Amino acid sequence: MIKGTPKKNYNDFEEELNQLNGSYQESYGLAFYFQQLHDTFSKSETAILKYADEYLKEFNKEDDEVKESIVSNDPDHQIKSTPLVDTLRKSYFITVHSEFESIWKEIISIYNTHFPPRDTISLSETFLIHSSFNASRLLDKVVLKHKVLISYNYIRNKIVHQKAVTTSPEYQTMFAHVQAGKINHLKIDLDGINVRFSIEDIRFVTDYTNYIIGFITDIVETSFTDRQHVS
Numbered sequence: 001m002i003k004g005t006p007k008k009n010y011n012d013f014e015e016e017l018n019q020l021n022g023s024y025q026e027s028y029g030l031a032f033y034f035q036q037l038h039d040t041f042s043k044s045e046t047a048i049l050k051y052a053d054e055y056l057k058e059f060n061k062e063d064d065e066v067k068e069s070i071v072s073n074d075p076d077h078q079i080k081s082t083p084l085v086d087t088l089r090k091s092y093f094i095t096v097h098s099e100f101e102s103i104w105k106e107i108i109s110i111y112n113t114h115f116p117p118r119d120t121i122s123l124s125e126t127f128l129i130h131s132s133f134n135a136s137r138l139l140d141k142v143v144l145k146h147k148v149l150i151s152y153n154y155i156r157n158k159i160v161h162q163k164a165v166t167t168s169p170e171y172q173t174m175f176a177h178v179q180a181g182k183i184n185h186l187k188i189d190l191d192g193i194n195v196r197f198s199i200e201d202i203r204f205v206t207d208y209t210n211y212i213i214g215f216i217t218d219i220v221e222t223s224f225t226d227r228q229h230v231s
Helices: 012-021 029-059 064-073 075-081 085-114 125-129 138-145 148-161 169-179 203-230
Strands: 186-191 194-199
Touching: 012 029, 012 085, 012 203, 029 075, 029 085, 029 203, 085 138, 085 148, 085 194, 085 203, 125 138, 125 148, 125 169, 138 203, 148 169, 148 194, 148 203, 169 186
Parallel strands: none
Antiparallel strands: 186 194
8 A cells, every 4th residue: 555644643553544545646545546446436327317418319309109008018228217326326326335344344453453453343323222332432432423424324235235214223313314414315115114326416325435434534633632531
């Protein structure tokens, strides 16, 4: 990994996490990788929407009888006119989430080499109720300020498994984040108590990447600030 220049007098723990976050300008770390992903998926979305728009312009030049025949008999029509943009956005989201799952394990591994070890638990509701949770501990304290990441984890799991229900506490927490404007561009379709999610805009995923970078930055800065108070 290309190493960047520390901006503050970080200790080894803080610098390891700072390097993990990386820098877009210096072309390394999460910040750079997330920008690569955004460029790849956003250009893909633009391309398939442009193709669909061009196809529909040609399709609409046909007379009504021809158009009706195409709609009824040509399965390519729906494929060309209605690209699965939501699926593309979900793929982007799942890719980012998978990277964060890996990085989260690395964060805990780094943390455990500098502080009394804590269990490796996924960043889900389980983290907050596990017997090892301690709000006075650095990592746990910062997680409490970034619980929106737990809701993104919930959304990802329910997009993959599609078993969300409005009666679950995790749904209620997630919905509160939506109402508070912390989670945007998420479409929630209700069928009784059952829920299905779709992503209305690619910015849903870029918001998530910004939260991840901000979370790691907050661990670094909270550690740095706490040390100043101690000294």
